Structure formats: structure tokens, C-alpha cells
Amino acid sequence: MLFTLVINTAPISLHNGQAHSALLFAKTLIAQKHSIHRLFFYGEGIQNLNAQALPPQGEADLCQQWQAFINAHQLDAVVCIAAAIRRGVFDTTEANRHQRSAALAEGVSLSGLGQLIEATTTSDRTITFG
């Protein structure tokens, strides 16, 4: 089955833990031979791919885990551009355009909400976290 995951919560929300649940769910999909059409990061969820965040020692580095997972399986990971820019998570192009520093993790791209709407049409299942 073809899945899309929408992630709306930040990794720092340790106590509701839904960003972490999303990662575990995505890994389980792959383990059970399902396919992932797209990971769409929206709202506070864009913080999952903020490579500038540095969790304290002993706490999980969710950004690094997402990045490793995305790269290992060559997944299409999209971070909503509007949500990312208002929270200061720029890719190199946007950082140059707005005279800011880049913070977006490698292997993912900034794009628009059209990618979310397209994903709901293409996927058999769309699951929201957060």
C-alpha cells in the first residue's frame, strides 16, 4: 500500500511524542514492505528537519534520525516552504534570498502545499501525526 505521512508536531514535544511516533510508523511501513509516497512536514512539524537544533546529551536527535532514514530509503521528504520560512528553517536558496542562514537538513526539499494535496490524491492512505 502507498502511504503519505503528514507530520505537524515538533520533535521537542517529547511528552506527546507524536513526531517520534511518525518516525517509528514510517520505519514499520518500510519493514512491512509498504511504500511511502511522501513525508510532508507542516506547521511545527518542520522543526523535525531543522539541522541547526542541538538536543542535549542523552536526548534523541530526531532530525538526524529522520535524515538517516530518508537518505537510506531515498524517500521524498517535503518541508512546507511557508511553514519553514516563518520559523527560520531556510534552505540555501531561500537563505540567500532573505539574507538568513540555512538550517534545513540535507536530502529534503522546501516546497508548497500543492505537494500535500497531490499526495492525498496519489496515496492509498494519508496519516496525520499531531
Added chain:
Amino acid sequence: MSHELLFVFRHSPYGSSLGREGLEAALAAGAFDRDMAILFLDDAVWQLKSEQNTTNTQYKNHQKMTSALSMFGIDELYAEECSLNTRQLCADDLFLEVKVLDSAAIGALIRNAKTVLSF
């Protein structure tokens, strides 16, 4: 009452960034001409409250953006009866026309939607 895409809003308009960002996502779907509907649940029923005044807050008022839903072809709006009642809201308090559904009808609405996006 069956839609290709059902947006479920659960957050208050100004208490969570998802209040505004959910709205933006719905307008995007409307611009793509999708067969869609919006369900206002829990604190999200405050999105429908008339006379939203954000002058004394730092928040940008998005009542006008909510009013624009119909311009994007989004006319199927639902609100949960219990969410309205527990907040002492009635149809007269709302600035948009919505269909009020009980929890059984909400269940059917969600079940019959091909895709549900929750904000």
C-alpha cells in the same frame, strides 16, 4: 455526504499555529479544485465565531481568510453539535453557515471521506 478530502480542524484560531496553518492548507486544496469539506471540531468551532478582534494581541486576524473559503469553492462546512453546545455557541454566534452534525453523523462523515487531513 461523501467527500474526496475532509479537513478536520481541532484547534482554536489563535491558540495554536495550526489554527491558521490548517486554514491555509484548506485554501490550497480549494485552489486545486478538490471535492472537499471542512469539519470544525472541539476548540476549532471558535474559528466560526463572529466579531473576532485581535487588535490587542500580536496575532493577525484571519476571520477574513475564513470568509474567503467560499471564494475557493469550499462550501461544505460542518460543525459538531456537542463542541458548539459545550462552548455555549449557537448558529447566531457564527459568521459562516455551517451544517451542525451530531456525533453519529460526524462518524459517518469521517468514514465516508476518502482522505482525512487533521489540523
